[in-house]
Amino acid sequence: MILLEVIGPGNVSLVLFFGTIGMLALTIGLIVFIIFHQRKVIRYQLKLQRMEQDQQKLLLNASIRLQEEERQRIAADLHDDAGPLLATARLYLNENLVNLDKTTQLQSIYNAKSIIDDTIQLIRNISHSLMPPTLKNFGLESAVNDLFQKISGSGSMNASSRFHDYRERLQAENELIIFRVIQQLVNNILKHSNASFIHLTQNTSGDKFFIRLHHDGRGITQNDFNKLNKSNVGLGLKNIQSRLKVLHGKIFFEKDMSQTYYKVTIELVKEEEDKLQEQE
Amino acid sequence: MIVGILASIAEILPIIFYLVFLKRNRGEGLWVIFLYCVLSILTEVLYGITKSHIIFGFFLIVQFTLFSFFAYSSIKQKKLKYIPVIGAIIFYVVAIGNFANRKFDSLSASLASVLLIPYCIILLYEQIKDAQIDFVYNNKKFWVIIAFLIYFSATLFLYVYYSTLSPEEQSMYWSINNISEILKNILFSVAFIMKKRHTDPYAVDSLEP
Numbered sequence: 001m002i003l004l005e006v007i008g009p010g011n012v013s014l015v016l017f018f019g020t021i022g023m024l025a026l027t028i029g030l031i032v033f034i035i036f037h038q039r040k041v042i043r044y045q046l047k048l049q050r051m052e053q054d055q056q057k058l059l060l061n062a063s064i065r066l067q068e069e070e071r072q073r074i075a076a077d078l079h080d081d082a083g084p085l086l087a088t089a090r091l092y093l094n095e096n097l098v099n100l101d102k103t104t105q106l107q108s109i110y111n112a113k114s115i116i117d118d119t120i121q122l123i124r125n126i127s128h129s130l131m132p133p134t135l136k137n138f139g140l141e142s143a144v145n146d147l148f149q150k151i152s153g154s155g156s157m158n159a160s161s162r163f164h165d166y167r168e169r170l171q172a173e174n175e176l177i178i179f180r181v182i183q184q185l186v187n188n189i190l191k192h193s194n195a196s197f198i199h200l201t202q203n204t205s206g207d208k209f210f211i212r213l214h215h216d217g218r219g220i221t222q223n224d225f226n227k228l229n230k231s232n233v234g235l236g237l238k239n240i241q242s243r244l245k246v247l248h249g250k251i252f253f254e255k256d257m258s259q260t261y262y263k264v265t266i267e268l269v270k271e272e273e274d275k276l277q278e279q280e
Numbered sequence: 281m282i283v284g285i286l287a288s289i290a291e292i293l294p295i296i297f298y299l300v301f302l303k304r305n306r307g308e309g310l311w312v313i314f315l316y317c318v319l320s321i322l323t324e325v326l327y328g329i330t331k332s333h334i335i336f337g338f339f340l341i342v343q344f345t346l347f348s349f350f351a352y353s354s355i356k357q358k359k360l361k362y363i364p365v366i367g368a369i370i371f372y373v374v375a376i377g378n379f380a381n382r383k384f385d386s387l388s389a390s391l392a393s394v395l396l397i398p399y400c401i402i403l404l405y406e407q408i409k410d411a412q413i414d415f416v417y418n419n420k421k422f423w424v425i426i427a428f429l430i431y432f433s434a435t436l437f438l439y440v441y442y443s444t445l446s447p448e449e450q451s452m453y454w455s456i457n458n459i460s461e462i463l464k465n466i467l468f469s470v471a472f473i474m475k476k477r478h479t480d481p482y483a484v485d486s487l488e489p
Contacts, residue, residue, distance in 0.1 A: 012441050012444055012445065012449075013445075013449065013453075015437070015441070016437045016438060016441050016445075016453060019436070019437035019440075020434055020435075020436075020437045020438065020456055023433040023434060023436055023437065024430070024433055024434050026433065027429050027430055027433040027434075028430075030401070030404075030429075031404075031426050031429070034404055034407075034408055034416060035416060035417060037408065038408045038415065038416045039415065041408075042415065
């Protein structure tokens with residue numbers, strides 16, 4: 001009524017007409033906005049999902065390629081090293097051996113034994129490269145210390161490691177995954193960084209488990225890591241990523257505050273580890 | 281006159297389509313809208329016989345109750361569920377107070393529009409927020425909501441000023457209501473004809489262009 005008094009009776013038709021048109025325009029505008037906005041949001045989500053799938057595909061391909069490379073390496077080791085050794089041993093132990101004099105027989109047996117020992121050692125090395133016995137028997141701390149001692153022992157680099165809080169061992173499979181990640185990181189540092197030292201520290205904070213690697217060579221930052229992960233190169237890094245994905249872990253590459261060292265941090269949630277254990 | 285006849289014919293369409301595609305509409309909560317369409321026709325018939333505005337007053341209450349129920353059952357957020365309840369209390373107080381009005385109850389009709397438009401906006405907001413819902417226009421309820429939204433938006437000013445119009449103007453402007461009715465019933469029919477779609481918008485298949 002107040003509105004009517006303000007408008008005046010003569011203008012009611014006009015207000016009614018334009019009011020209705022205005023309301024309809026607003027309603028149609030709202031509907032169109034909702035439809036287009038939702039389409040935009042869904043398209044964006046689809047784009048994100050597609051990107052994630054591409055990333056997964058890259059990681060999967062990297063993992064398959066690495067597995068194939070590992071198989072080829074084992075096949076090559078067995079074929080090129082163990083095969084000729086065993087064939088040589090067989091030559092020493094041929095049927096004519098019984099017709100030879102005792103000294104030659106003993107010499108042949110000694111040579112064959114020596115070759116078989118070499119073959120055993122070779123197979124042991126292959127087996128150790130597949131599953132380090134120190135890791136299996138004594139855990140991640142010992143295996144990492146062992147690895148770092150070997151690197152230091154070579155004299156080319158100073159490598160040290162320190163586990164601050166590793167009283168309780170992680171699950172064996174998870175220890176192996178972490179060990180492989182560390183191995184891959186160390187391998188990358190040895191190959192590409194030209195560093196003079198590597199230092200590894202382990203500690204925990206609340207339910208989080210951290211492993212940090214410092215080195216003074218040329219390293220990569222998180223941006224480089226992300227770029228390499230999306231490209232077709234950087235197989236090792238993709239492998240690290242896919243391994244950590246199994247543990248729901250994270251990895252960060254950064255330059256130290258002092259801008260002198262590169263730092264790699266592996267972060268795992270202990271609860272996730274427990275959950276994985278329960279699932280199994 | 282033609283618009284009025286068309287509006288009456290259009291009222292039958294959603295009822296036919298609901299019954300023809302009964303399987304598609306089961307479990308979607310659209311029986312409320314079907315009931316609303318049936319009652320709408322009954323009101324028209326009864327008004328034709330009795331010429332009493334009380335029937336429209338009664339239908340207004342039923343219409344508001346049904347759509348409030350539809351909104352209440354469709355709103356997922358608990359906090360927002362209070363809105364149709366509070367709105368219903370306000371509406372019933374006003375509508376029952378004016379029920380004996382022999383003329384068209386402009387106040388209650390306007391109040392119903394003012395209250396139901398926000399319900400529609402809340403429902404649309406919830407639909408676009410819900411990640412489980414496919415493209416919003418693939419959802420049956422979306423068409424029902426926009427049917428009501430267009431209907432109440434288009435008739436709001438008509439209801440507000442209806443009692444102040446002369447009988448000639450009332451008859452002239454009533455075509456706004458008839459056109460809105462036609463649109464509403466077409467949109468209801470679209471909702472009833474549509475196939476059920478429960479696809480995930482982010483499913484792998486939908487990635488293909």
